[in-house]
Amino acid sequence: MRLSIDHHTIYRFTQPQGRLVQMLRLTPENTHDQTVASWRIDVDCDARLRPGRDGFGNAVTMLYAEGPVDGIEITVKGEVLTSHSDGVLRGVHETLPPALFLRATEATAHDAAIAEFAADAVVGARDRIGALHRLNRALHQQFVFDAGRPEPGLTAGAAFRKDSATPRDMAQMFAVAARSLGAPARYVSGYHHTDFEVVHFPTPHGWAEAHVDGLGWVGFDPCTGMSPEEHYVRVAMALDAAGAAPVAGSRLGEGGEELDVDVVVQRED
Amino acid sequence: MGKQAFDEIMGTPGDTTARPELAALGHWIEETPDAELRRRQEAAETTFRQLGITFAVYGENEAAERIIPFDIVPRVFLHDEWTRLSEGLVQRVEAINAFLNDIYGERRILKEGILPEDLVLGNAQFRPEIAGIRPPHGVWAHICGIDLVRTGPDDFFVLEDNARTPSGVSYMLENREAMLRLCPELFREFRVAAVDSYPDLLLETMKSVAPHGTGSNPTCVLLTPGHYNSAYYEHSFLADSMGIELVEAADLVVDDDIVWMRTIAGRVKVDVIYRRIDDDYLDPLVFRPDSALGVPGLIAAYAAGNVAIMNAPGNGIADDKAIYSYMPDIVKFYSGGECKLRNVETWRCREPQALKYVLDNLEDVVVKLVDGSGGYGMLVGPTASKQEIEDFRAALIAEPHRYIAQPTLALSTVPTMADGGLSPRHVDFRPFVLSGSKGVQVVPGGLTRVALKEGSLVVNSSQGGGTKDSFVLMKDQSQRMGAGGMTQTMGGMSQTLGTMLPSAGADT
Numbered sequence: 028m029r030l031s032i033d034h035h036t037i038y039r040f041t042q043p044q045g046r047l048v049q050m051l052r053l054t055p056e057n058t059h060d061q062t063v064a065s066w067r068i069d070v071d072c073d074a075r076l077r078p079g080r081d082g083f084g085n086a087v088t089m090l091y092a093e094g095p096v097d098g099i100e101i102t103v104k105g106e107v108l109t110s111h112s113d114g115v116l117r118g119v120h121e122t123l124p125p126a127l128f129l130r131a132t133e134a135t136a137h138d139a140a141i142a143e144f145a146a147d148a149v150v151g152a153r154d155r156i157g158a159l160h161r162l163n164r165a166l167h168q169q170f171v172f173d174a175g176r177p178e179p180g181l182t183a184g185a186a187f188r189k190d191s192a193t194p195r196d197m198a199q200m201f202a203v204a205a206r207s208l209g210a211p212a213r214y215v216s217g218y219h220h221t222d223f224e225v226v227h228f229p230t231p232h233g234w235a236e237a238h239v240d241g242l243g244w245v246g247f248d249p250c251t252g253m254s255p256e257e258h259y260v261r262v263a264m265a266l267d268a269a270g271a272a273p274v275a276g277s278r279l280g281e282g283g284e285e286l287d288v289d290v291v292v293q294r295e296d
Numbered sequence: 297m298g299k300q301a302f303d304e305i306m307g308t309p310g311d312t313t314a315r316p317e318l319a320a321l322g323h324w325i326e327e328t329p330d331a332e333l334r335r336r337q338e339a340a341e342t343t344f345r346q347l348g349i350t351f352a353v354y355g356e357n358e359a360a361e362r363i364i365p366f367d368i369v370p371r372v373f374l375h376d377e378w379t380r381l382s383e384g385l386v387q388r389v390e391a392i393n394a395f396l397n398d399i400y401g402e403r404r405i406l407k408e409g410i411l412p413e414d415l416v417l418g419n420a421q422f423r424p425e426i427a428g429i430r431p432p433h434g435v436w437a438h439i440c441g442i443d444l445v446r447t448g449p450d451d452f453f454v455l456e457d458n459a460r461t462p463s464g465v466s467y468m469l470e471n472r473e474a475m476l477r478l479c480p481e482l483f484r485e486f487r488v489a490a491v492d493s494y495p496d497l498l499l500e501t502m503k504s505v506a507p508h509g510t511g512s513n514p515t516c517v518l519l520t521p522g523h524y525n526s527a528y529y530e531h532s533f534l535a536d537s538m539g540i541e542l543v544e545a546a547d548l549v550v551d552d553d554i555v556w557m558r559t560i561a562g563r564v565k566v567d568v569i570y571r572r573i574d575d576d577y578l579d580p581l582v583f584r585p586d587s588a589l590g591v592p593g594l595i596a597a598y599a600a601g602n603v604a605i606m607n608a609p610g611n612g613i614a615d616d617k618a619i620y621s622y623m624p625d626i627v628k629f630y631s632g633g634e635c636k637l638r639n640v641e642t643w644r645c646r647e648p649q650a651l652k653y654v655l656d657n658l659e660d661v662v663v664k665l666v667d668g669s670g671g672y673g674m675l676v677g678p679t680a681s682k683q684e685i686e687d688f689r690a691a692l693i694a695e696p697h698r699y700i701a702q703p704t705l706a707l708s709t710v711p712t713m714a715d716g717g718l719s720p721r722h723v724d725f726r727p728f729v730l731s732g733s734k735g736v737q738v739v740p741g742g743l744t745r746v747a748l749k750e751g752s753l754v755v756n757s758s759q760g761g762g763t764k765d766s767f768v769l770m771k772d773q774s775q776r777m778g779a780g781g782m783t784q785t786m787g788g789m790s791q792t793l794g795t796m797l798p799s800a801g802a803d804t
Contacts, residue, residue, distance in 0.1 A: 046549065048550060048581065048592040048593040049581075050581045050582075050593075050596065075551065075552045077552060077553045077596070077600070079553070079596055079599055079600060080428070080599070081425065081582075081599075082423070082424045082425040082426050082427040082428060082429070083424060083425075083427075084428070087596075089553060089593060089596045091550070091551045091552055091593070093551070122427055122428050123417075123424055123427055124403070124406070124413070124417060126413050126414060126417045126418070127417040127418075127422075127424055129414070129417075129418060130417070130418055130420075266424070269585070270425075275581045275582075275585070276581075277580055277581055277592035277593075
């Protein structure tokens with residue numbers, strides 16, 4: 028499948044800023060089932076971009092802009108060729124062992140209610156992969172899909188007590204649940220294409236990966252109850268959503284900011 | 297404790313005279329009237345108070361800051377004892393550096409099953425955010441403060457490997473300064489290795505780890521969280537002594553993966569940062585996003601190899617209490633030889649059998665929180681009340697994985713000024729070990745902490761501890777200093793009394 032991505036991130040500041048330093052995780056990499064045909068990051072002000080890599084092995088771009096800046100627009104455009112993968116991640120260089128991903132974070136702290144839900148969901152599963160698929164479907168059925176922007180700082184435990192959930196919250200709940208079952212799990216950010224016509228998403232997409240001995244890392248998207256397939260473009264992963272955030276930023280200056288994000292993913296073939 | 301302890305000056309229990317090598321010190325103690333010793337001690341403390349060398353005790357409401365009590369009787373290491381101890385310290389710190397290189401790189405030690413994988417990977421002190429980064433010259437633990445206790449002339453045990461940002465070195469320097477001024481006769485009697493070259497050795501260490509291609513005169517800075525920090529005096533004192541800038545986060549900016557310092561003359565590229573702030577607060581883009589103390593982009597500059605950070609981020613995994621009990625194996629794994637410095641026997645309460653032993657022997661052991669420090673969250677069985685023991689029993693049963701336990705050792709003592717005159721008090725020791733690109737060196741001295749309460753084993757200043765000077769005797773004691781020999785020379789540097797006003801930080 029040939030997917031085109033058009034992702035705009037716009038910050039507007041109520042007062043001019045002296046400096047901006049941002050860390051962007053906006054660059055997908057080639058895997059066995061994902062080939063980046065073209066990709067570029069553009070910024071609408073005088074900024075310096077430096078490529079690098081974070082501790083999880085994600086490609087990052089450091090953005091340095093000298094003020095005064097009253098806003099910045101980051102435009103990401105690219106095309107990615109994908110193939111059928113059965114949701115199994117292949118051809119990625121892993122920098123950290125799976126056992127690291129059993130670890131909890133503030134946003135994905137161990138939660139007794141989620142653990143209980145997970146234990147119930149997997150009753151009858153014959154093996155680890157079967158259990159994880161059951162868990163994925165159970166989470167999908169449990170929550171009304173929330174298409175809005177996720178609430179900043181909401182933990183998986185707090186999200187679990189609501190009726191509706193955003194992709195970020197669903198994926199973080201999946202990670203907490205899978206870890207409670209003893210499966211290493213992580214948060215993945217990226218893009219996905221839906222079968223509707225042109226859809227504008229308010230954020231990039233988020234889903235989860237869990238590690239299964241013998242298979243490796245397998246993707247799970249509780250928003251659909253399925254594994255991510257060729258209509259997904261994988262960009263970055265970490266222990267939680269904050270660790271894989273598309274933009275982590277810091278600015279020097281007074282005043283507030285407004286954030287506007289628009290993501291369009293289209294199928295080209 | 298009730299056990300007979302080795303006295304570092306008087307020798308084995310029962311001896312009424314000093315160890316032969318320290319006979320002169322024994323005479324000094326005997327011949328100097330208590331009132332005179334007290335007068336000198338008070339003079340030293342007055343100076344420390346005037347300099348503002350104070351610390352705040354956690355959990356105390358009154359804002360009054362206290363000075364750490366100073367004791368006038370030094371503790372002394374004989375030359376041979378020191379040589380053997382130093383060999384152990386060098387071996388240990390080399391292993392800590394090798395461990396950190398490995399654990400954030402290949403992780404051979406996990407693959408070979410020397411350490412349980414979950415103990416490292418599940419440990420909050422293992423920071424995945426910096427995995428894969430190799431610091432300039434492969435040096436991680438530039439400054440280590442290895443906490444030791446002693447039970448005999450050559451019997452040292454490591455309590456803690458402080459490989460993050462150990463403090464207290466200003467006490468080593470300032471206590472020596474006071475002793476040179478107040479007890480000059482001791483320095484005529486003994487040839488004592490100088491410690492005043494520490495700032496120069498530290499600066500040399502900093503320069504040696506500057507990124508490749510920096511040039512011969514790298515820019516070094518000391519990054520402090522600011523003057524509200526309890527160790528701020530030490531920060532400013534060290535920066536002053538080294539002649540480098542003392543900066544706060546707001547003075548540094550990262551641009552194009554390079555760290556710059558703002559100065560009135562414009563931007564200056566920074567090559568080496570001695571940071572006295574915790575990992576969590578270093579860079580809000582990578583660690584705690586709410587940190588105002590950090591420098592956005594610092595880790596990117598570090599990952600790009602454009603700046604050295606000392607000590608390296610992520611070091612907490614090397615001095616973690618849960619890792620501590622494996623240190624002899626870790627040292628053996630990287631050095632290929634037996635670990636020269638012993639650990640205190642440690643029961644890991646996460647292991648059921650160890651837990652059972654600890655619960656059965658709470659009156660005899662010391663129980664510590666795995667993630668505690670400064671003497672908080674600690675039970676000293678032999679001196680604890682019944683209630684304290686029962687409280688710890690409940691806590692251990694509820695969360696055994698949070699605790700380790702150790703036997704109470706017959707810690708060495710040193711004569712110390714008490715209400716009724718000189719009396720033995722238990723001491724511990726923190727030597728400072730520097731690692732640069734050219735190797736590891738031990739500064740001949742350190743911070744001696746003394747438990748001022750009779751029989752107490754807790755030396756933390758927050759719990760009623762004091763400090764002493766720590767003499768390391770030089771090899772040849774026959775050539776003693778002349779009467780005017782109050783300038784000490786070492787490492788090509790000299791210090792003349794009265795030219796430097798040292799300050800202090802808090803202890804961790």
